[in-house]
Amino acid sequence: MSERKFWIKIKNNRFYLALTGIVGAILLFFLVLYLAVPSYSFADIEPFNGDFIYNPYSDINRINYIDFRSESIENQGIKACEYGYALSGARYLCLGYESKRKIDYPFLQSIHYKQFNIDQLNKKCRLVAPAHPSKGFKKGEMTRLDHYRVMEALSPNDNSLYYWDIALSNGHRVNIIANTGNDFDTIKYLTATIGENDAESVYKSLESGNSYAVKYNGSLLDVPELQSVKCENDTLIVSVSDKAKEIRFIGQNAIVKKSVGNVDEALYPIQKDDTYIRTEIEFEDGSTLYLNPLVRHQYQYFFDLNKAKVMKGRTYLMWAVYIIVAIFLIRMFFVNVISTEPRQKGEDNVGIS
Numbered sequence: 001m002s003e004r005k006f007w008i009k010i011k012n013n014r015f016y017l018a019l020t021g022i023v024g025a026i027l028l029f030f031l032v033l034y035l036a037v038p039s040y041s042f043a044d045i046e047p048f049n050g051d052f053i054y055n056p057y058s059d060i061n062r063i064n065y066i067d068f069r070s071e072s073i074e075n076q077g078i079k080a081c082e083y084g085y086a087l088s089g090a091r092y093l094c095l096g097y098e099s100k101r102k103i104d105y106p107f108l109q110s111i112h113y114k115q116f117n118i119d120q121l122n123k124k125c126r127l128v129a130p131a132h133p134s135k136g137f138k139k140g141e142m143t144r145l146d147h148y149r150v151m152e153a154l155s156p157n158d159n160s161l162y163y164w165d166i167a168l169s170n171g172h173r174v175n176i177i178a179n180t181g182n183d184f185d186t187i188k189y190l191t192a193t194i195g196e197n198d199a200e201s202v203y204k205s206l207e208s209g210n211s212y213a214v215k216y217n218g219s220l221l222d223v224p225e226l227q228s229v230k231c232e233n234d235t236l237i238v239s240v241s242d243k244a245k246e247i248r249f250i251g252q253n254a255i256v257k258k259s260v261g262n263v264d265e266a267l268y269p270i271q272k273d274d275t276y277i278r279t280e281i282e283f284e285d286g287s288t289l290y291l292n293p294l295v296r297h298q299y300q301y302f303f304d305l306n307k308a309k310v311m312k313g314r315t316y317l318m319w320a321v322y323i324i325v326a327i328f329l330i331r332m333f334f335v336n337v338i339s340t341e342p343r344q345k346g347e348d349n350v351g352i353s
Contacts, residue, residue: 083107093131133160154179178272187215187286247260
């Protein structure tokens with residue numbers, strides 16, 4: 001009886017009826033928005049493996065220092081923007097975008113929503129990078145998320161090097177970028193790309209991994225430069241333009257495999273159980289170079305595997321169930337609002353003599 005009076009009250013009051021319609025429309029919008037995301041199947045976690053080693057570095061003939069969050073970045077022909085406004089904190093740096101994606105999922109986001117965002121952003125951008133991932137992504141998600149080539153692992157308010165190592169340790173070839181975005185921070189971060197300074201060359205440098213991240217304090221002119229990264233007979237040889245305080249070789253699960261001090265060149269014999277090796281080069285003033293990894297692979301010609309696929313059958317079945325439930329709920333609403341009529345006076349006395 002109380003439920004019947006509730007619907008009668010809504011029907012007979014225009015304000016309540018309009019408010020109910022507005023709330024219903026908003027809920028329906030978010031329902032459709034969230035339910036339109038497909039389900040993904042993620043490949044079993046598998047580290048890099050194989051007899052071949054991929055070295056992303058070619059001849060280092062020219063180094064360009066770039067801050068993809070600087071206001072002047074478009075003067076270099078590079079269009080960059082940050083995407084995302086979810087309460088979860090998941091953000092993405094989009095490089096070389098043609099148009100901006102306007103839709104996001106503001107409330108809770110599972111790994112399926114984050115993977116779908118990456119896939120949709122890839123259609124609009126040249127490169128998509130999870131931004132300050134420690135603030136918006138779970139460590140477990142970084143083991144499976146795929147289809148992105150770069151990660152913004154360093155910035156003034158975030159150090160996500162461990163998240164980078166999680167992705168690498170689980171077989172995702174991801175290259176590092178670092179940005180500062182303003183002139184007020186004492187410690188600054190930049191990305192060093194190798195090659196010409198036009199936009200296309202910069203994108204290719206980031207895609208291939210022929211680049212590295214830089215942390216420095218003071219003048220960029222005082223930061224030593226990377227000279228060469230070679231792999232000869234499974235031995236990694238790294239050299240820089242000035243003596244380093246320490247050169248660290250880091251492998252699976254962010255373990256430091258070897259460190260060498262007070263040198264401008266260091267060697268590391270890559271072991272059979274090394275799935276990847278990346279290098280950090282720290283100098284006396286605190287400046288540090290973060291190199292992209294050399295990774296193992298199974299075939300003579302390296303290629304990236306697709307580790308996240310849409311489950312079409314499950315997605316279509318899920319959508320069918322949601323549509324049936326939505327139709328049922330909408331029908332219940334309209335039946336209650338439209339067909340509910342006040343009882344006629346004396347109706348309760350029918351059948352009483």
